[in-house]
Structure formats: structure tokens, C-alpha cells
Amino acid sequence: MxxxxxxxxxxxxxxxxxxxxxxxxxxxxxxxxxxxxxxxxxxxxxxxxxxxxxxxxxxxxxxxxxxxxxxxxxxxxxxxxxxxxxxxxxxxxxxxxxxxxxxxxxxxxxxxxxxxxxxxxxxxxxxxxxxxxxLDLNKRRSYSIDQRNWINIDDFGEILKNTLCSLLDDWGTCLEANLYREALLHLLKFPDGGLVPVEIHIEGRLSGRQRMCLLTPTTAWHLSAIHKHFQSYENHILRLLQLTRLKAIHWINLNNLNVTLKTLRK
The missing domain is CATH 3.40.1350 (Trna Endonuclease; Chain: A, domain 1)
Incomplete structure (x- = not known):
């Protein structure tokens, strides 16, 4: 098990x-x-x-x-x-x-x-x-995925999605979000990936660096477990994206048995 x-x-x-x-x-x-x-x-x-x-x-x-x-x-x-x-x-x-x-x-x-x-x-x-x-394990494994707005920008996005699905098939949903996040960071050992400091530019100034989960130098991923206010949350991810030199953020949201995968781009 x-x-x-x-x-x-x-x-x-x-x-x-x-x-x-x-x-x-x-x-x-x-x-x-x-x-x-x-x-x-x-x-x-x-x-x-x-x-x-x-x-x-x-x-x-x-x-x-x-x-x-x-x-x-x-x-x-x-x-x-x-x-x-x-x-x-x-x-x-x-x-x-x-x-x-x-x-x-x-x-x-x-x-x-x-x-x-x-x-x-x-x-x-x-x-x-x-x-x-x-909820028992069988119920938590009976999740649904909405991936209509997921874009495989490159092979790494497909690997991220498949790794997540493998985790959910194994553990089910509804566990603490940080456990899934830690597991993905461990399993997605790409040369340029991991929890990496990313430059934050505000009005053209380098204001600091924020650690983000990167797949590639230009693509990040973000995992949440929110149950409401989805549009507001998405808007704030987009604001973060605009302050970086990244091209996209893959957003994973685990809402109990409903999993949403969405790619946000500039």
C-alpha cells in the first residue's frame, strides 16, 4: 500500500x-x-x-x-x-x-x-x-479532472500532469496540499526545475526574488487547494506572472474530489 x-x-x-x-x-x-x-x-x-x-x-x-x-x-x-x-x-x-x-x-x-x-x-x-x-481511500480515488484549459507547452508540462495523476491514483485527493507539493518537487527532478528564486520586477525595477516551483526556466507550476473565489485566486496568480520573466504558470487546484488543471499565460 x-x-x-x-x-x-x-x-x-x-x-x-x-x-x-x-x-x-x-x-x-x-x-x-x-x-x-x-x-x-x-x-x-x-x-x-x-x-x-x-x-x-x-x-x-x-x-x-x-x-x-x-x-x-x-x-x-x-x-x-x-x-x-x-x-x-x-x-x-x-x-x-x-x-x-x-x-x-x-x-x-x-x-x-x-x-x-x-x-x-x-x-x-x-x-x-x-x-x-x-471519505475513505476508494472515494478519494474517485476524483474528476477538468483539464480543458491545460496547455502542454512542452514535454515537461505533460510529465507534470502525468506525475500528478499518478500521485492521485495512488493516494487519492483531499490530503494536505503541502504533501502533494513536496512529492511533486521531489519527483520532478529536471535540470532547471525545482524550488528556484525567480526575479520580481516592478515598474522595471528588480524588487527581489521569490522562490517558485519551476518546470523550466520559463515555466512554473502552482498547486492550491481552494474551494471558492477561484477567479480572484487566478487573477492574483496572473499578477504574479506579470512581475516575472516567466511565460506561463501551470495551476493545479485540488478542490476535494474535483481537480482543475489550468495553464495561465501572459
Whole structure:
């Protein structure tokens, strides 16, 4: 499998998860009341795992998820996996935010599990958020591609498109955009490509250099995962293009199961 876990996993339904969660949250509140809110994340992780294990539940820390495709690989680590079915991400932040939610969804999708929770020990009272998904690997592989406005300026554009499709066929869509970006940068090892500083000219002045993903000295690619305001986003890519000596930018947008490939030119 292209995405593997260091232990065998067993997806469960929402009712079963909430039965487990009642026990986990009871321990989380007890820990917060007994040792306070100013300890490091790893200490909360260790203490919660210990107490969950005493409750006759299986608790494993730092369980690895391994994403690979051809010569690329990257590892992620689940803070706490309970009964091989429920993911818990522990935080010591001022408050939970969208990044924490996206990270937990990412882990659920990588593990092909359904339910998890984020627990934040830093606030005055324990903060938590239930995270769930109905997407499994088969659904995430059932994506559609709109490539009506994609132009293969040269062979490199075709290679970019084929490499992306190979990744999506392997991993499916809906994972964190940065994982696809890192994989493409690794796999597209062209002599003049990669993450390269590009000159930015404003009103004829060299204003600086910005790192961009290049295919060739005159063609870049840009990957996003936006779900709305597509025209505004495109307009801003075009503004960036106009400030460079590049001829085109291949824009890849991963909008859940809808993938759009578009070539923007001067």
C-alpha cells in the first residue's frame, strides 16, 4: 500500500467512538484538574496514555503513518491511537484553530479511519473538538479532472500532469496540499526545475526574488487547494506572472474530489 501504518487499524462507527471517547475525556479532565495546564504536550500525552491503558483500552503513542510514491516518502505521527481505531491529537495552544482541524482530518484520511478528537490542555478548562470524515481511500480515488484549459507547452508540462495523476491514483485527493507539493518537487527532478528564486520586477525595477516551483526556466507550476473565489485566486496568480520573466504558470487546484488543471499565460 502507498500509505501504511506501523500497526494494523480497525475503523469503527461513530457510536463506538463516542463510547471510547467518554473514557478518554474523563481522563483528560482529571489530568487537567490534577496537574494543571502549563506542562509540555508530551507530558500530557504520556499521562493520558498511561491512564487509558489502566482503563483496559489499548493506547499507543506516536504511531507512524508512512506516505510513499516511487522514490518519495514522508512520515507523520499520531499523538495517541486508542483501540487501533480512534485518533487523538493533543495540543497545548492558546486555542484550537483551523490548522489543528485540518491536521487531524489529514491523519484520519491517511489512516483510512473515520473519527478522532483534538484535546487542548492549555486553556483554563479542557478544550476539545470532535473530528470526523465519511471519505475513505476508494472515494478519494474517485476524483474528476477538468483539464480543458491545460496547455502542454512542452514535454515537461505533460510529465507534470502525468506525475500528478499518478500521485492521485495512488493516494487519492483531499490530503494536505503541502504533501502533494513536496512529492511533486521531489519527483520532478529536471535540470532547471525545482524550488528556484525567480526575479520580481516592478515598474522595471528588480524588487527581489521569490522562490517558485519551476518546470523550466520559463515555466512554473502552482498547486492550491481552494474551494471558492477561484477567479480572484487566478487573477492574483496572473499578477504574479506579470512581475516575472516567466511565460506561463501551470495551476493545479485540488478542490476535494474535483481537480482543475489550468495553464495561465501572459
Amino acid at each position: 502507498p500509505i501504511t501504518c506501523s500497526v494494523e487499524l480497525s475503523p469503527i462507527g461513530q457510536n463506538s467512538f463516542h463510547q471510547i471517547d467518554n473514557c478518554i475525556m474523563g481522563h483528560a479532565f482529571d489530568i487537567h484538574n490534577e496537574i494543571g495546564r502549563f506542562l509540555d504536550e508530551k507530558i500530557y500525552q504520556s499521562e493520558l496514555a498511561e491512564r487509558v491503558t489502566r482503563s483496559n483500552l489499548d493506547a499507543m503513542r506516536e504511531v507512524s503513518l508512512h506516505a510513499s510514491h516511487k522514490s518519495f516518502s514522508k512520515d507523520y505521527y499520531i499523538d495517541l491511537l486508542v483501540n487501533r481505531s480512534s485518533i487523538y491529537e493533543l495540543k497545548t495552544a492558546d486555542s484550537l484553530n483551523g490548522h489543528h482541524h485540518k491536521q487531524t482530518i489529514h491523519y484520519l484520511l491517511l489512516a483510512n479511519l473515520r473519527h478522532g478528537k483534538i484535546i487542548n490542555f492549555r486553556p483554563g478548562s479542557v478544550e476539545s473538538k470532535f473530528v470526523s470524515t465519511t
